[in-house]
Amino acid sequence: MSRPAFPTPPDLASAARLQRELVKGVKLSGDWRHVRRLAALDASIKRGGELVAAAVLWDLDSGMALEAGIARIPAEGVFPYVPGYLSFREAPVYLAALEQLSSPPDALLVDGHGIAHPRGLGIATHLGLHTGLASIGVAKSRLFGEAHSPLSLEAGAAVPLCAADAPLGEPCTKGMQIGWAVRTRSRVKPVYVSPGHRTGIVQALETVLMLPRNTKLPEPLRQAHLWAGRARREGLEGRLVFG
């Protein structure tokens, strides 16, 4: 039994075409009431050429990681990194990491943008569409859109991230909002949160703010980052079960 392959476009033009087609299927609403476990995804790259990904299965009730799935893919021939096309490079190894988990998560938390993307199809959105799961994107830096209003320095503060074509200086109206700039920690540079798939704008923010935040990144993503790096350095693979 094999899951559907993740299509790799031959060039940027066809990749953009595919994104504009796929975006039609994005749902910006969904029911998160029964989401109990989410998978946090992050990747690391080995110089000589290997993509390593970690999927940390996070239990919302206990606030702890249950297990981690690790996968690696040769960088040879993999889609290059081009801003706006990240999913074609990293989604395949993320999907492989997810398969290492003993059971599928209820939703995805991805290191990267959701709909806060030039064509509305950031990696979190693309992965949500491909898997059918609800998803949220959390990026460490901005790719698309502008945060008009000033973001206060307190932890938990958030301001809307608006489509770049919104009237500058004016607060963007709903419909032009594509996410949030979120201060996860006092005085620390914000992260950018946007819905991926089957998730509302407000739901995305609420979900991220309910997660433990001990560093700039929400805890599940921080752990995914640590495992991806450790896996790369130590050659880990497969599944790690905690507790």
Add this chain to the structure above:
DNA sequence: GCGACAG
């Protein structure tokens, strides 16, 4: 033509 540009 000149910047901007997830990881």
Add this chain to the structure above:
DNA sequence: ATCTTGTCGC
């Protein structure tokens, strides 16, 4: 993302 030591601050 990766290359890298010390250093400033809570």
